[in-house]
Amino acid sequence: xxxxxxASFITPTLMGLPVIILIVAMPNIFIPSSNRLLTNRVLTLQxxxxxxILKQMMAMHNNKGRSWSLMLIxxxxxxxxxxxxxxxxxxxxxxxxxSMNLGMAIPLWxxxxxxxxxxxxxxxxxxxxxxxxxxxxxxxxxxxxTISLFIQPMALAVRLTANITAGHLLIxxxxxxxxxxxxxxxxxxxxxxxxxxxxxxxxxxxxxxxxYVFTLLVSLYLHDNA
Amino acid sequence: xxxxVVLSAAATAAPCLKTAAVLGPGALQATRIxxxxxxxxxxxxxxxxxxxxxxxxxIPEEFFxxxxxxxxxxxxxxxxxxxxxxxxxxxxxxxxxxxFSTISVVGLLVYAIKKYGASVAEFIDKLxxxxxxxxxxxxxxxxxxxxxxxxxxxxxxxLTQKRHYLFDVQRNNIxxxxxxxxxxxxxxxxxxxxxxxxxxxxxxxxxxxxEQEHMINWVEKNVVQSISAQQEKExxxxxxxxxxxxSKKAQAQPVM
Numbered sequence: 048x049x050x051x052x053x054a055s056f057i058t059p060t061l062m063g064l065p066v067i068i069l070i071v072a073m074p075n076i077f078i079p080s081s082n083r084l085l086t087n088r089v090l091t092l093q094x095x096x097x098x099x100i101l102k103q104m105m106a107m108h109n110n111k112g113r114s115w116s117l118m119l120i121x122x123x124x125x126x127x128x129x130x131x132x133x134x135x136x137x138x139x140x141x142x143x144x145x146s147m148n149l150g151m152a153i154p155l156w157x158x159x160x161x162x163x164x165x166x167x168x169x170x171x172x173x174x175x176x177x178x179x180x181x182x183x184x185x186x187x188x189x190x191x192x193t194i195s196l197f198i199q200p201m202a203l204a205v206r207l208t209a210n211i212t213a214g215h216l217l218i219x220x221x222x223x224x225x226x227x228x229x230x231x232x233x234x235x236x237x238x239x240x241x242x243x244x245x246x247x248x249x250x251x252x253x254x255x256x257x258x259y260v261f262t263l264l265v266s267l268y269l270h271d272n273a
Numbered sequence: 274x275x276x277x278v279v280l281s282a283a284a285t286a287a288p289c290l291k292t293a294a295v296l297g298p299g300a301l302q303a304t305r306i307x308x309x310x311x312x313x314x315x316x317x318x319x320x321x322x323x324x325x326x327x328x329x330x331x332i333p334e335e336f337f338x339x340x341x342x343x344x345x346x347x348x349x350x351x352x353x354x355x356x357x358x359x360x361x362x363x364x365x366x367x368x369x370x371x372x373f374s375t376i377s378v379v380g381l382l383v384y385a386i387k388k389y390g391a392s393v394a395e396f397i398d399k400l401x402x403x404x405x406x407x408x409x410x411x412x413x414x415x416x417x418x419x420x421x422x423x424x425x426x427x428x429x430x431x432l433t434q435k436r437h438y439l440f441d442v443q444r445n446n447i448x449x450x451x452x453x454x455x456x457x458x459x460x461x462x463x464x465x466x467x468x469x470x471x472x473x474x475x476x477x478x479x480x481x482x483x484e485q486e487h488m489i490n491w492v493e494k495n496v497v498q499s500i501s502a503q504q505e506k507e508x509x510x511x512x513x514x515x516x517x518x519x520s521k522k523a524q525a526q527p528v529m
Contacts, residue, residue: 095400134378219374244377246377247377
């Protein structure tokens with residue numbers, strides 16, 4: 048049981064070949080594209096959703112920040128789709144791997160910060176010292192702000208990993224509890240099944256929310272530094 | 274979809290288009306001949322509008338029709354149940370915690386799709402229709418604008434036909450003004466002439482009156498001169514005697 052609990056988080060290999068590449072590329076199939084004006088229902092819905100997200104997310108940026116639109120929308124679509132696909136049985140979710148999330152978070156965060164330092168050096172440095180701090184506190188506050196700056200990519204990556212992994216683990220555990228309770232008392236197993244259903248609803252929401260939060264924070268860093 | 278319809282229409286009409294290129298209303302299209310080569314791919318068969326029918330969301334209807342002659346209506350269901358029970362009993366499919374998560378996920382999905390599927394589909398169809406409606410509106414607005422311009426042009430042309438009314442009215446006005454001026458002058462002339470003639474008449478009248486007065490005065494003067502003193506006295510005595518007589522008569526009267 049112990050081994051099985053974490054079995055779904057092993058990077059999948061098929062006879063020594065890294066299938067992970069195919070797995071990461073798979074959600075791409077579910078986002079078709081077409082250059083027609085009137086498309087089928089799936090495509091129309093996707094286009095409408097993407098337009099909604101785009102308008103909502105890029106409204107606060109200036110023109111320079113809006114050049115990141117493609118990156119951010121691809122980000123939210125990728126994270127959302129991989130999280131949602133991971134809820135199906137026997138699937139592997141790439142976003143449960145810290146390596147992958149770090150690979151997404153660090154370049155994006157670093158890009159935003161370095162852009163800010165290059166183009167708006169003074170205002171970027173000014174972020175280190177909030178307004179109206181008493182003078183004796185300044186050195187300590189600068190250290191704290193620096194730490195808080197460098198923790199941002201870590202927080203991004205670890206937040207996503209932890210949420211998704213925890214959700215998957217919980218589902219697995221409660222499913223196991225249901226299985227074990229089936230032979231002991233069926234009504235309790237039914238209760239546990241209901242808990243599992245509620246948890247699944249939560250997990251659907253979490254999958255989408257995490258994607259949104261990730262992208263929103265990156266866009267926030269961009270806005271600060273753009 | 275529309276491009277395929279155009280292609281098929283053009284292709285089916287293509288053979289006769291080439292021959293009828295010189296005459297007929299197809300002359301506009303004949304200047305661009307789409308497929309001059311061998312028409313192998315030309316009439317592209319249109320894509321089906323709806324997907325194939327499925328039962329239970331997974332199994333195509335054709336499978337049921339395939340088994341129907343041998344096993345009847347319940348055949349495929351028995352096959353499915355048997356397969357599932359076989360996999361379960363032989364533990365080809367192991368019941369793991371994953372099974373329950375599958376049950377909950379798939380159950381949730383089926384419930385959500387059954388409940389909200391139709392309304393979402395309607396919403397999406399409405400989005401597409403809105404797109405078409407927007408373009409249609411642009412087209413209609415353009416058509417309407419052009420029609421309005423045509424109407425305006427026609428009305429302007431009609432107006433130029435009726436311009437002669439304007440000229441007639443002006444002509445009439447001028448004629449009337451001329452007439453009025455002529456009559457005014459006529460009247461003035463008449464008045465002037467009458468004035469002069471009246472003057473002459475009044476001069477004549479005045480002369481005659483003066484002559485009459487003069488004559489009367491002369492006659493009176495002569496009569497008064499002709500009355501001598503003696504005659505005057507006699508006349509006055511007679512008058513007094515007459516008056517006395519009269520007064521006696523008058524006194525006698527009221528006594529009666």
